[in-house]
Structure formats: structure tokens, C-alpha cells
Amino acid sequence: MPTENYGVMIILSSPSGAGKTTLVKLLSKIKNFEISISHTTRSPRLNEKPNEDYYFVSEEKFKRLIQNEEFLEFAKVFDNYYGTSRTPVINKLDNGKNVLFDIDWQGADQIKNKKLDYKLITFFILPPSKEVLFQRLSNRDMRDKLIADERMKQFSRDVLHWINYDYVVINDNLEKCYTKIKKLINAEVNNESKDYDVNYIRSHIEKLTS
Numbered sequence: 001m002p003t004e005n006y007g008v009m010i011i012l013s014s015p016s017g018a019g020k021t022t023l024v025k026l027l028s029k030i031k032n033f034e035i036s037i038s039h040t041t042r043s044p045r046l047n048e049k050p051n052e053d054y055y056f057v058s059e060e061k062f063k064r065l066i067q068n069e070e071f072l073e074f075a076k077v078f079d080n081y082y083g084t085s086r087t088p089v090i091n092k093l094d095n096g097k098n099v100l101f102d103i104d105w106q107g108a109d110q111i112k113n114k115k116l117d118y119k120l121i122t123f124f125i126l127p128p129s130k131e132v133l134f135q136r137l138s139n140r141d142m143r144d145k146l147i148a149d150e151r152m153k154q155f156s157r158d159v160l161h162w163i164n165y166d167y168v169v170i171n172d173n174l175e176k177c178y179t180k181i182k183k184l185i186n187a188e189v190n191n192e193s194k195d196y197d198v199n200y201i202r203s204h205i206e207k208l209t210s
């Protein structure tokens with residue numbers, strides 16, 4: 001059973017562009033919080049640093065890592081493979097570090113189903129509207145507008161997975177969203193009451209999907 005000496009696993013998932021990577025980076029600045037760096041077969045974006053944002057690897061190398069059972073979870077997302085290596089995550093948790101995961105719903109499901117002996121808190125991040133999401137994707141993926149279009153197409157399918165997460169948080173104002181997540185983590189860890197209104201989230205989902 002987890003004790004207070006072990007770290008907590010914190011997963012952030014979202015439709016692409018809602019802001020989970022930005023939020024994970026902010027949260028990782030809190031003392032004792034560390035990011036799980038994933039492997040991916042996708043090419044780096046202009047601002048991304050190898051071994052910091054991702055371990056960028058060939059498909060051949062990725063498949064070897066699968067065969068060697070190095071991954072805690074892995075999935076194919078938008079035609080590329082993404083995966084979380086098991087050993088660094090377990091070492092961090094055993095050393096009392098809280099580990100942040102920026103992974104999709106398939107990876108979140110896999111980790112949940114493993115029922116590891118560490119506390120797990122899952123967050124699903126939503127954009128304030130589809131218009132804002134498109135704007136964010138277009139700004140980020142400037143090199144290729146097709147990427148933004150493709151990821152928008154996936155939005156209505158991705159958003160349906162909100163139901164499987166502990167908390168859904170709307171990323172309108174970045175600072176407010178960050179503070180909300182931080183408070184929910186603290187409340188979970190300390191077993192305190194949570195400021196969370198699932199009915200408000202339901203009505204936001206209805207707006208996003210109508």
C-alpha cells in the first residue's frame with residue numbers, strides 16, 4: 001500500500017491543444033514534482049528539446065523497447081507511437097517524487113488498469129471553446145496548418161473520454177487553471193474536501209459537443 005513516503009502519480013490528458021503540456025510544465029516547478037519524459041516517434045517541434053520534452057526515437061527503436069517490455073504504457077496517437085518508460089517512473093515514485101504524466105486517454109486507461117501501489121489522480125483538461133482551441137493549435141503548429149485541422153477533427157472523439165477522469169478542469173485563464181489543479185492535488189493528498197462542480201463540467205461538455 002502507498003504510504004506518505006511514496007510519490008503520487010498525476011495524469012493530465014486532454015484533446016490536443018487544450019494546454020496540458022503547458023500545465024504539466026508549470027506544475028513540475030513545484031517542489032518534489034517531476035515530469036515523466038515520454039518516448040515518441042514523432043518529429044520534434046521547433047521549440048522542443050530532445051531528452052527534455054521527449055526522447056525522440058525511430059519506429060524501429062520504439063518497437064524494440066516494446067519487445068523488451070520497457071514501457072509502463074504506450075499507444076499510437078495521430079500516426080505516431082508514444083510511451084512511458086517504467087523504470088524511471090517507479091524510481092521517482094519510490095524516492096517520494098510526485099510524477100506528472102502528459103499522456104492520452106489510452107495511456108491513462110492502461111495505467112489505471114495496472115492498479116499500481118501508488119496514489120493516482122487523473123485530470124482531463126478542456127478548452128474554453130472550440131474556437132479558442134483552433135486558435136491555440138494554429139499558433140502552436142504554425143509550420144503545418146494541416147496538423148491543426150487534423151487534430152480539430154479528432155476533438156469530438158477525444159472529448160468523450162472526460163468521463164473516465166477524476167477531475168475535469170477548463171483551461172481558460174492559465175494561472176487560474178493551474179491553481180485549481182494544484183488545490184485539487186493538495187486536497188486529494190491531504191484527504192480534504194474538494195472544490196469541484198461536475199454539473200458545471202457537464203454543461204460545458206454539452207456546449208463543446210453541440
Ligand code: ADP
Nearest residue numbers: 016017018019020021022136140171172173174
Ligand atoms: P496540449 O499539450 O494540450 O496539446 P499545449 O500545452 O501545447 O497543449 O498548448 C497549446 C497552445 O496553447 C500552446 O501554444 C500554449 O502556449 C497555448 N496555451 C496553453 N494554455 C493557454 C491558455 N490558458 N491561454 C492561452 N494560450 C494557452
Ligand code: 5GP
Nearest residue numbers: 038074075077082083084102103104106107
Ligand atoms: P503531442 O504530439 O502533441 O506532443 O502529443 C500528442 C498526444 O500524445 C497528447 O495527447 C499527449 O498527451 C500524448 N502523449 C504524449 N506522451 C505520451 C505517452 O507517453 N503515452 C501516451 N499514451 N500518450 C502520450
